[in-house]
Amino acid sequence: MAHQTEFLIDRMNEEKAKAKAATLVRVRALHERAARSWEKLANRAIAADKLRAAEEKRKAKMRAEAEAKRETELADA
DSSP, X not given: OHHHHHHHHHHHHHHHHHHXXXXXXXXHHHXXXXXXXXXXXXXXXXXXXXXXXXXXXXXXXHHHHHHHHHHHHHHHO
């Protein structure tokens, strides 16, 4: 999902640049609002990426523990 996060951050930065370059107040406000929306989406994507990574790590640990338990059971048998 890193590509999605990068895409969202790129769109946010584009909107910030457009807002900075805008000479009309309403156009600037429009781009600033769009930049805030892209930023919210990017923050959600970053949080989701972190949760996904933590869940993958947790599952890998559980698989390793289950494998170790199976090996000790086979060794005792």
